[in-house]
Amino acid sequence: MYSEKVLDHFQNPRNVGEIENPDGVGQAGNPKCGDIMKIYLRVENDVITDIRFKTFGCASAIASSSMATELVKGKTVEEAWNLTNKAVAEALDGLPPVKMHCSVLAEEAIHAAINNYRRNRGLPVWEEESHDELVDHHAHHHG
Amino acid sequence: MSRQVYLDYAATTFTAPEVVSAMTPYFTESFGNPSSIYSFSERNRKAIDAARQKVADVLGATKEEIYFTSGGTEADNWALKGAAWRNRSKGNHVITTKIEHHAVLHTAQFLQENGFDVTFLDVDAEGRISLDDLKKAVTGKTVLVSVMFANNEIGTLQPVAEIGAFCREKGILFHTDAVQATAHVPIDVKAMNIDLLSLSAHKFYGPKGVGALYVRKGVRIDNFMHGGGQERGRRATTENVAGIVGLGAAIELTSGRMKTASARIGGLRDLLVEGVMKTIPHAKLNGAPSGERLPNNANFSFIGIEGETLLLDLDGAGIYGSTGSACSSGSLDPSHVLMAIGLSHEQAHGSLRLTLGEETTEEDIRYVLSTLPGIVKHRREMSPLWEDYLKSIEGGR
Numbered sequence: 001m002y003s004e005k006v007l008d009h010f011q012n013p014r015n016v017g018e019i020e021n022p023d024g025v026g027q028a029g030n031p032k033c034g035d036i037m038k039i040y041l042r043v044e045n046d047v048i049t050d051i052r053f054k055t056f057g058c059a060s061a062i063a064s065s066s067m068a069t070e071l072v073k074g075k076t077v078e079e080a081w082n083l084t085n086k087a088v089a090e091a092l093d094g095l096p097p098v099k100m101h102c103s104v105l106a107e108e109a110i111h112a113a114i115n116n117y118r119r120n121r122g123l124p125v126w127e128e129e130s131h132d133e134l135v136d137h138h139a140h141h142h143g
Numbered sequence: 144m145s146r147q148v149y150l151d152y153a154a155t156t157f158t159a160p161e162v163v164s165a166m167t168p169y170f171t172e173s174f175g176n177p178s179s180i181y182s183f184s185e186r187n188r189k190a191i192d193a194a195r196q197k198v199a200d201v202l203g204a205t206k207e208e209i210y211f212t213s214g215g216t217e218a219d220n221w222a223l224k225g226a227a228w229r230n231r232s233k234g235n236h237v238i239t240t241k242i243e244h245h246a247v248l249h250t251a252q253f254l255q256e257n258g259f260d261v262t263f264l265d266v267d268a269e270g271r272i273s274l275d276d277l278k279k280a281v282t283g284k285t286v287l288v289s290v291m292f293a294n295n296e297i298g299t300l301q302p303v304a305e306i307g308a309f310c311r312e313k314g315i316l317f318h319t320d321a322v323q324a325t326a327h328v329p330i331d332v333k334a335m336n337i338d339l340l341s342l343s344a345h346k347f348y349g350p351k352g353v354g355a356l357y358v359r360k361g362v363r364i365d366n367f368m369h370g371g372g373q374e375r376g377r378r379a380t381t382e383n384v385a386g387i388v389g390l391g392a393a394i395e396l397t398s399g400r401m402k403t404a405s406a407r408i409g410g411l412r413d414l415l416v417e418g419v420m421k422t423i424p425h426a427k428l429n430g431a432p433s434g435e436r437l438p439n440n441a442n443f444s445f446i447g448i449e450g451e452t453l454l455l456d457l458d459g460a461g462i463y464g465s466t467g468s469a470c471s472s473g474s475l476d477p478s479h480v481l482m483a484i485g486l487s488h489e490q491a492h493g494s495l496r497l498t499l500g501e502e503t504t505e506e507d508i509r510y511v512l513s514t515l516p517g518i519v520k521h522r523r524e525m526s527p528l529w530e531d532y533l534k535s536i537e538g539g540r
Binding site for chain 1: 447449452468477487492525527529530
């Protein structure tokens, strides 16, 4: 069902934990759907120097969190913002169709954390893109 | 090889070696079609007859009341649709519960789409229906009540004898899905006033793909499988001879050791439950207390973690269980049973069902008890939900 990369990041998740006094923190998902992702950022000179996550959810949610943090660590805030859920899923060698929303969750949590960081800095927030098509697909798929 | 602990006997059991031995001749040597009149097929007719008698003996029925099917799902479909169609001139109301297996639940929904009114009874926090609710739900148009004998997820036993007595008094057909209960807890269809009962061989050490429906003598239901004249014209298709023989051998074997098995397995289950509740903080036992649930069933909720994660971590340790979490079932919603007993989404997503059986040993249970707490702790530590939960209970003080 899962690729080896998904299982690796599920079993040995990278960047788990919290950052004390983070520069940005964001959360996505809800307990009703069974997954919540929380992202903590440390930003120095517009570069994400540290990132930590905590995730409640299935294996693909945990693996997506882990992979997403790996992908944006060391990147500028703008580069991190441009990370798509597809890139997260591809880096994991794919996710089962019913689990694609887990990669969306990672993108959304990072966006929420970046906007929190921008708000803390007094910067205008960036517009978060909707992923209704995937959510719809998800709901449809599950009947 | 590392340790493997199978704790998903409610999903399916292995087929007992003696059952396999009983079945084998009917694949190779005695392969004749039971409907053929020559003497070569006589052995097969007799074998089916003997299996039918074994099922009847365990249920307190007569063999003419037993019809073999392809499994529990077919038996449930036949009972509900057959009884509903047959009686639709009398009324179009069916009563069932919110915690039925999908084989009953989705069949009831199908009836709903086809002109029947269906009442889905609520259950209490332990998963039991109330007789008062049932009595209140009955109308002049009620033709069928279907309440499962024991729940597949939480193991709770229903007050079947009371339901049966009430339905008989009212002249309403009573069906029970006894797929999880048959050969594991005592059943007497006569004393319990059961009109229709579904069972499945692979839940009691028989093969997959074969089950039976008990239809009380005098009860008429429409046919479900149309075709040849097998099963006395009530269920067409060439008999699954080896499967039927296996079902007969398995029900005899398993019900024969019911007392000793349920004492031993129930004791191990209690050990498991006690150990989990003692070593894992904020664990919740779902379902009824020991004695009011299937002896082999344990169902827990661990707030803060998601069931699929738990299953995969347990799998990594060689332990096989199941969960009512949405993520593992391929559905957005967690188990309808866990929601019906009043669990929050968080609790239902964090559920773990462990069901014990013949090969479960005390060593197995001790291994689970030495492994599970660490897994729960590890996954809770990375869960924002657990963090929020801890804050909420601190704040509530």
